[in-house]
Amino acid sequence: xxxxxxxxxxxxxxxxxxxxxxxxxxxxxxxxxxxxxxxxxxxxxxxxxxxxxxxxxxxxxxxxxxxxxxxxxxxxxxxxxxxxxxxxxxxxxxxxxxxxxxxxxxxxxxxxxxxxxxxxxxxxxxxxxxxxxxxxxxxxxxxxxxxxxxxxxxxxxxxxxxxxxxxxxxxxxxxxxxxxxxxxxxxxxxxxxxxxxxxxxxxxxxxxxxxxxxxxxxxxxxxxxxxxxxxxxxxxxxxxxxxxxxxxxxxxxxxxxxxxxxxx
Amino acid sequence: xxxxxxxxxxxxxxxxxxxxxxxxxxxxxxxxxxxxxxxxxxxxxxxxxxxxxxxxxxxxxxxxxxxxxxxxxxxxxxxxxxxxxxxxxxxxxxxxxxxxxxxxxxxxxxxxxxxxxxxxxxxxxxxxxxxxxxxxxxxxxxxxxxxxxxxxxxxxxxxxxxxxxxxxxxxxxxxxxxxxxxxxxxxxxxxxxxxxxxxxxxxxxxxxxxxxxxxxxxxxxxxxxxxxxxxxxxxxxxxxxxxxxxxxxxxxxxxxxx
Ligand SMILES: Nc1ncnc2c1ncn2[C@@H]1O[C@H](COP(=O)(O)OP(=O)(O)OP(=O)(O)O)[C@@H](O)[C@H]1O
Ligand SMILES: [Mg+2]
Numbered sequence: 441x442x443x444x445x446x447x448x449x450x451x452x453x454x455x456x457x458x459x460x461x462x463x464x465x466x467x468x469x470x471x472x473x474x475x476x477x478x479x480x481x482x483x484x485x486x487x488x489x490x491x492x493x494x495x496x497x498x499x500x501x502x503x504x505x506x507x508x509x510x511x512x513x514x515x516x517x518x519x520x521x522x523x524x525x526x527x528x529x530x531x532x533x534x535x536x537x538x539x540x541x542x543x544x545x546x547x548x549x550x551x552x553x554x555x556x557x558x559x560x561x562x563x564x565x566x567x568x569x570x571x572x573x574x575x576x577x578x579x580x581x582x583x584x585x586x587x588x589x590x591x592x593x594x595x596x597x598x599x600x601x602x603x604x605x606x607x608x609x610x611x612x613x614x615x616x617x618x619x620x621x622x623x624x625x626x627x628x629x630x631x632x633x634x635x636x637x638x639x640x641x642x643x644x645x646x647x648x649x650x651x652x653x654x655x656x657x658x659x660x661x662x663x664x665x666x667x668x669x670x671x672x673x674x675x676x677x678x679x680x681x682x683x684x685x686x687x688x689x690x691x692x693x694x695x696x697x698x699x700x701x702x703x704x
Numbered sequence: 705x706x707x708x709x710x711x712x713x714x715x716x717x718x719x720x721x722x723x724x725x726x727x728x729x730x731x732x733x734x735x736x737x738x739x740x741x742x743x744x745x746x747x748x749x750x751x752x753x754x755x756x757x758x759x760x761x762x763x764x765x766x767x768x769x770x771x772x773x774x775x776x777x778x779x780x781x782x783x784x785x786x787x788x789x790x791x792x793x794x795x796x797x798x799x800x801x802x803x804x805x806x807x808x809x810x811x812x813x814x815x816x817x818x819x820x821x822x823x824x825x826x827x828x829x830x831x832x833x834x835x836x837x838x839x840x841x842x843x844x845x846x847x848x849x850x851x852x853x854x855x856x857x858x859x860x861x862x863x864x865x866x867x868x869x870x871x872x873x874x875x876x877x878x879x880x881x882x883x884x885x886x887x888x889x890x891x892x893x894x895x896x897x898x899x900x901x902x903x904x905x906x907x908x909x910x911x912x913x914x915x916x917x918x919x920x921x922x923x924x925x926x927x928x929x930x931x932x933x934x935x936x937x938x939x940x941x942x943x944x945x946x947x948x949x950x951x952x953x954x955x956x957x958x959x960x961x962x
Binding site: 489492494518519521522524525526528529530532533534535545546549550592595 | 825826829830831833834835836837838839840841845
């Protein structure tokens with residue numbers, strides 16, 4: 441296989457006394473869709489933030505193009521981020537700007553010498569791709585959760601990034617939009633030769649487009665491989681997660697003391 | 705007893721940590737000042753939000769404070785048979801103290817609290833993270849224009865407050881209580897000094913503006929990113945900024961007017 445674009449090596453991270461990750465390692469290869477799946481609260485969002493350098497790991501490294509992002513200076517990190525796009529779980533649109541201005545924002549900030557007409561064309565193209573060209577004058581407060589996530593997606597791809605991170609892109613979308621988004625993520629990846637990192641717990645949707653998938657549980661990757669390999673896995677953890685059963689080896693509860701009715 | 709000492713120690717440690725964090729915050733902001741001035745469009749928007757939207761409260765308060773000063777001044781000065789000095793008294797108390805101080809207190813309540821809430825909510829809705837991911841420094845894009853806007857807006861608001869206060873005093877004393885208009889203005893003209901009074905009053909307003917801006921944005925940036933955290937930070941902004949203004953005013957007055 442080619443050299444990985446992102447390498448996570450022995451990553452450990454805790455919040456307070458709670459260990460979120462312990463010695464986590466995996467690789468993301470260029471041109472592929474890598475999915476990270478896991479139950480809610482396992483730290484998928486946290487993992488993305490560690491990968492893009494917004495959080496610092498306690499131990500371990502994240503390598504981008506072979507370079508440890510912790511050793512980068514602030515301006516080097518910012519230059520690297522111009523090649524990344526990120527879709528936040530909450531959308532995270534700038535609430536004082538309209539939909540159009542939000543999508544145009546990265547262009548205005550980094551390529552302010554572009555002709556205004558060109559900026560407008562680019563923005564309309566991306567908004568068209570997510571089906572919201574008609575909504576460009578609306579303010580973020582006037583959008584539904586699903587719509588703001590799609591605007592955020594248009595914003596994340598406006599600079600034609602090399603790597604794009606999706607945090608739960610399918611949550612809160614109707615079946616039609618979901619289908620469109622799945623196709624969009626797939627076609628962005630294949631036509632623009634992007635590398636995609638997709639974090640989600642929508643198993644079926646993710647497995648339908650991913651090239652490689654990792655299953656996260658209790659701070660480590662318990663299984664990885666192609667979707668077909670995962671479906672064929674004989675690990676009980678993997679089968680429980682893929683089929684969505686509540687009972688099984690993967691804990692559904694946030695760690696607590698065993699719950700018992702005292703009878704003394 | 706031990707507990708009391710321990711809690712004293714804890715709170716003074718927290719105070720020290722807070723001061724350190726604030727110093728770091730200022731240290732991060734300083735290099736961004738020159739760049740911030742050139743982002744004219746961002747700056748104008750923030751001057752509008754902080755300054756223009758504070759005008760109604762400043763105008764109303766200025767008028768009423770001036771009118772009350774006129775009434776009280778006239779009442780007191782009459783016992784010394786020197787009602788004509790009421791113009792001087794109104795103008796001096798407004799220019800030296802009440803203009804900058806009351807305008808700053810109102811500004812802390814009106815604009816400072818709004819800034820803390822806005823920035824705190826931007827952080828809690830991940831807008832700061834999103835900016836960082838788009839390789840835009842939130843300190844440069846969000847914080848700096850707001851700091852500069854406060855420093856531009858508050859001195860102007862204080863001037864407006866003073867002008868309306870003097871007008872309010874004039875209306876009450878000359879229009880209503882029958883003080884001679886010529887005496888009102890000429891005494892004021894003779895006794896208000898450009899440098900000692902007006903410039904010093906202006907300097908006070910600038911200092912208060914820096915204080916309020918730093919407190920409000922610091923609280924916004926370091927608020928716990930939940931609704932409760934932001935609401936507490938907003939309250940803290942008003943309390944800390946107001947007390948800070950009053951404390952600094954005493955220090956400045958003792959330097960300037962003794
Ligand atoms: N700021 C924080 N402070 C302390 N703990 C946190 C913080 N953010 C997240 N956590 C903890 O880290 C864990 C992982 O959170 P994270 O948001 O990464 O989960 P997630 O896998 O993205 O979940 P979801 O699928 O619901 O989005 C959670 O259990 C949470 O309790
Ligand atoms: Mg998440």
